[in-house]
Amino acid sequence: xxxxxxxxxxxxxxxxxCGQGGEKAADGSxxxxxxxxxxxxxxxxxFLKPTLAAQGFPIDIKVFNDYVQPNTQLAEKRIDANYFQTxxxxxxxxxxxxxxxxxxxxVHVEPLGAYSRRHASxxxxxxxxxxxxxxxxxxxxxxxILLQTAGLIRLKDPxxxxxxxxxxxxNPKNLRFRELESATLPRVLDQVDMAVxxxxxxxxAGLKPRADALTLEGGDSPYVNYLVARPDNQTDPRLQALATxxxxxxxxDFIASKYDGAVVPAA
Numbered sequence: 001x002x003x004x005x006x007x008x009x010x011x012x013x014x015x016x017x018c019g020q021g022g023e024k025a026a027d028g029s030x031x032x033x034x035x036x037x038x039x040x041x042x043x044x045x046x047f048l049k050p051t052l053a054a055q056g057f058p059i060d061i062k063v064f065n066d067y068v069q070p071n072t073q074l075a076e077k078r079i080d081a082n083y084f085q086t087x088x089x090x091x092x093x094x095x096x097x098x099x100x101x102x103x104x105x106x107v108h109v110e111p112l113g114a115y116s117r118r119h120a121s122x123x124x125x126x127x128x129x130x131x132x133x134x135x136x137x138x139x140x141x142x143x144x145i146l147l148q149t150a151g152l153i154r155l156k157d158p159x160x161x162x163x164x165x166x167x168x169x170x171n172p173k174n175l176r177f178r179e180l181e182s183a184t185l186p187r188v189l190d191q192v193d194m195a196v197x198x199x200x201x202x203x204x205a206g207l208k209p210r211a212d213a214l215t216l217e218g219g220d221s222p223y224v225n226y227l228v229a230r231p232d233n234q235t236d237p238r239l240q241a242l243a244t245x246x247x248x249x250x251x252x253d254f255i256a257s258k259y260d261g262a263v264v265p266a267a
Contacts, residue, residue, distance in 0.1 A: 030058075031058040031059055031060040032057065032058070032059045032060070032080045032081065032236070032238040032239060032242060033059075033060045033062060033078075033079040033080045033081075034059050034060070034061055034062065034079065034080065034081045034082065034083060034242070035062045035063075035064055035069075035070035035073060035074060035079045035081070035082035035083070035084070036061055036062070036063060036064070036070070036082065036083045036084055037063070037064055037065065037067075037070075037084045037200050037201075037204075038063050038065070038200070038204055039200050039203040039204040040108070040110070040199075040200060040203060040255070040258075040259060040263050041083045041084050041200065041225070042061050042063050043258070044083075044107070044108075044246070044251060044254065044255065045059065045061045045083065046061065047251070047254050048242070048245045048246070048251065049061070051245060051250070052241060052242065052245055055241060057237070057238045057241040057242065059238075059242060062079055064084070065183055066181070066182075066183055067084065067085065067089065067136065067182060067183075068093075070082040070084055070085075071085070071090070071093045071097075071099065071101060071228075072097075074101060074228065074229070074230065075097065075099045075101060075230070077230070080229065080233060080236070080238075080239065081104070081227060081228060081229045081233075081239055081242070082227075082228050082229075083107065083225070083226070083227045083228070083246070084200070084225065085225065085226060085228065086138060086223040086224060086225060086226070087103060087223075087224065087226060088138035088141070088142070088161045088162065088223070089136060089138040089139070090103065090226065090228060091138075092136065092137050092138050092162070100230070100231060101228050101229070101230060102228065102229060102230065102231055102234060103226040103227070103228055104226065104227045104228060104229050104234060104239060104243050105226065105227045105243035105244075105246055105247055106224040106225070106226050106266040107224070107225055107226065107227060107246045107247065107251070107265070107266055108224070108225050108255055108263050108264060108265050108266050109217075109221045109223060109224055109225065109263070109264045109265075109266055110198065110199030110200060110223075110225060110262070110263055110264075111199060111209065111216050111217035111218065111221055111262070111264065112139075112142055112143065112146055112196065112197075112198060112199065112216070112217045112221070112223070113146075113196070113197060113199065113202060113207075113209045113212075113213030113214075113215065113216040113217070114131075114143075114146065114147070114150070114194050114195070114196045114197075114213060114214050114215050114216075115189060115194065115195055115196075115197055115202065115207060115212055115213055115214065116189070116193060116194040116195075116214055117189050117190055118193050118194075119193060119194065119214070121214060122150055122151075122152065122214050122215060125152075125173060125175070125193055125194060126173075126193065127173055127174055128173075128174045128175070128176060129173060129175050129176070129193035129194060130175075130176050130178060130191075130192040130193045130194075131147075131175045131176065131177050131178070131192065131193060131194045131195070131196070132177075132178045132179075132180050132185055132188055132192045132194070132195040132196070133177055133178070133179050133180070133195075133196050134179070134180070134181075134182040134185060134196065134197075134198060135179035135180055135181060135182070136182065137162055137164070138161065138162065139182060139196075139198065140163065140164060140165070140179065141160065141161045141162045141163035141164070142161065142223060143196040144163040144164075144165075144167070144168065145158070145159070145161070145163065146196060146215060146217060147175075147196070147215075149215070149217075150214075150215040152171075152172075152173060152175065153168050153169075153170060153171050153172075153175065154168070154169045154170035155167050155168060155169060156168075156169045161222075165177055165179075178192065182197075182198050182201060183201055185197045185198075185201060186201055186202065186204070186205030186207065187205075189205075194214065199262055199263065202262075203259070203262060203263075208260070208262065209261075209262040210260060210261050210262060224266045225266075227239075227242065227243055227246055251265070252265040
């Protein structure tokens with residue numbers, strides 16, 4: 001009976017350990033669990049996976065199709081790091097959720113674009129056109145700055161990254177804005193006159209930003225995508241190895257060859 005009790009206790013401890021993200025094994029070989037959206041983040045991580053494994057730093061990639069769960073699960077220690085977001089989005093999440101997630105390394109920029117299947121140019125947008133925007137605060141501000149740069153609207157503060165629709169000072173085409181979940185924007189492209197779409201979702205939907213976007217951020221966009229972790233694991237050797245690999249020339253070359261300018265390595 002005592003032996004059976006000890007076995008059950010050991011099994012319970014093993015299951016408990018499995019639920020705590022990629023807690024490092026005694027020999028240091030436990031994979032680092034990294035959350036990412038599918039394109040381009042998970043693709044870049046997959047490219048690095050063999051190199052990191054050869055260095056003794058294996059990673060497991062957990063793919064998400066939204067922007068909330070990768071941060072929620074990181075804060076809850078269900079994953080060890082994530083790679084999908086900009087600093088303004090991270091700051092907004094931390095403030096809203098009382099979290100303290102931190103950036104580890106800036107990797108790339110995904111120039112934001114506006115797309116349409118109804119109109120061939122911005123000039124062709126009709127008065128009162130329906131325009132869909134991503135609904136998180138950092139992406140709304142970024143989208144509005146993009147539309148201002150394109151000459152469609154004028155904002156009260158042209159550089160504030162956290163603009164809202166209330167900050168539109170002039171809207172000469174009387175554009176009608178709809179705020180939708182970022183991941184749904186490619187799916188509603190046939191239902192609106194134009195949609196501003198994050199590049200990872202645009203690529204995932206088969207859009208080619210350089211060819212298909214009616215307007216696109218320049219390569220000097222400040223919206224860098226970061227590898228993100230927690231204060232308690234920021235010095236983990238596995239995390240540091242991943243950060244170094246993500247900033248390597250090999251990754252810069254991979255991004256340049258695979259994404260044709262739709263994704264740009266960070267400076």
